[in-house]
Amino acid sequence: MTQTPPPSPATPRPRARAEIDLAALRANVRSLRARAPRAALMAVVKSDGYGHGALPCALAAREAGASWTGTATPHEALALRAAGLPGRIMCWLWTPGDPWREGIEADLDMSISGLWALAEVTAAAREVGRPARIQLKADTGLGRNGCQPADWPELVAAALLAESEGTAKVTGLWSHFACADEPGHPSIAAQLDVFRELVAYAEKAGVEPEVRHIANSPATLTLPESHFDLVRTGIAMYGVSPAPELGTHEALGLRPVMTLAASVALVKQVPAGHGVSYGHHYVTARETELGLIPLGYGDGIPRHASGRGPVLVGGEWHRAAGRIAMDQFVVDLGPAGGVGDEGRGHKIQEGADAVLFGPGDRGEPSAEDWAQAADTIAYEIVTRIGARVPRVYLHQDVGTDVP
Structure with a gap:
């Protein structure tokens, strides 16, 4: 896969990225x-x-x-x-x-x-x-x-x-x-x-x-x-970690190298009883906000994690609501966040970070959390992330290593 430089303020952030530390x-x-x-x-x-x-x-x-x-x-x-x-x-x-x-x-x-x-x-x-x-x-x-x-x-x-x-x-x-x-x-x-x-x-x-x-x-x-x-x-x-039976990555003295994140593509308010994604396997229980995550099984996100896959958005964990589609899935962000300049506002804005997994520094899920949600192993979660998700390499120079 081609190496992608970290985005600069003048460079638009990609819809999704896999940061490799x-x-x-x-x-x-x-x-x-x-x-x-x-x-x-x-x-x-x-x-x-x-x-x-x-x-x-x-x-x-x-x-x-x-x-x-x-x-x-x-x-x-x-x-x-x-x-x-x-x-x-x-x-x-x-x-x-x-x-x-x-x-x-x-x-x-x-x-x-x-x-x-x-x-x-x-x-x-x-x-x-x-x-x-x-x-x-x-x-x-x-x-x-x-x-x-x-x-x-x-x-x-x-x-x-x-x-x-x-x-x-x-x-x-x-x-x-x-x-x-x-x-x-x-x-x-x-x-x-x-x-x-x-x-x-x-x-x-x-x-x-x-x-x-x-x-x-x-x-x-x-x-x-x-x-x-x-x-x-x-x-x-x-x-x-090679297996939960051996301990977590922290217990084994390891640090996850990949962080998978995306920019929230859309936030909208829907009424109670609104079906979400194919088959309407998820129906909103109340008036709520939905966030669209621009990643799907075409990018390697396991469809088996539909309804269970965790994502960190706005400092809180949310689960994939309904089926994970080829290019996108939805999370229920909860009740609306208040009133904005143009009427009803959103507590999460488009472009906000949605972190699927990483080392946990921000409280995000791990690849093992996704493995449990998809009834598979963490090896598969990181390996299946597809080529249309650009890799952004951090600390390529040895001198940039941190203790």
Whole structure:
């Protein structure tokens, strides 16, 4: 997403904006590094940095000490490299026919979960004339990507053969937790045991990895025994708690990076019994004022939060009244505010700030509040904010960080 400078007094404020506080992101990275002092840190910026902007967040994370960057797709990783991002970049979600050659030329670390992928990447390495940096992923119990333990010896043997032929270098051994966000879940210890066994097997066979890693954000925060050589921090880096069971962002020492706000587009008074939005699922109980918020599910506001999504307007929380539409939704602002210069006035004026979520400095809701309203997770709330909401980057220079 393009970077948008903060609005100046001479620049009209956009209808909506997502303010991205890069000082908060750097502080979160430093806090997470302190949780895993003996491990390197990978800043995961997949899905455009969880909606925050991949390149600005990757650069800010590196400034705070992240030595690796992680993406899901090779296309995300290649875009970062093309934009000039230095250092190690790893990507893990490959499909047949993906740009292996370009990945090798861009010096990416590429995840391999099966023999088909190893065959494609080594064929590309022969064309390029240099070895591919590959990381072998084990399925230790998540059941998604990764090599099953029963197939691990064959994959390790094939990778070692590729090393001997000069078409690959195994730089890492890794896996991913299924339930690290559920403290005490029995699968956590079971997966750690399997991972240790598979790493030991690969190293005994002759693999000499640069990094071994399994810890995601919740494991980084709560499972020091899982840190190994590298931790992969995604949602926590953006100041969002990985799960309510682990504690709030405040309890975890994190600060939300994104603040989503809009300008109230219209304020009007309506009588009691007035239907609001599609289907009239909300009908006013009294004469009241309605405020129009120019954001909708086309911008990523979850329609499932209709009737429940919270917004801070005029220092008070209000809930989405009726259905959230594609481009807009309505809040009931309560009784009219008094008499103005031209007759009946409004307590909230057009152009007033409507803050959907943020760090809470002004008493606004959090992304977790919206997640609860939509019966989802906070990851989805921040990640789904669409491209027509401009990102406004704050504290881009390291010198602007605040204690």
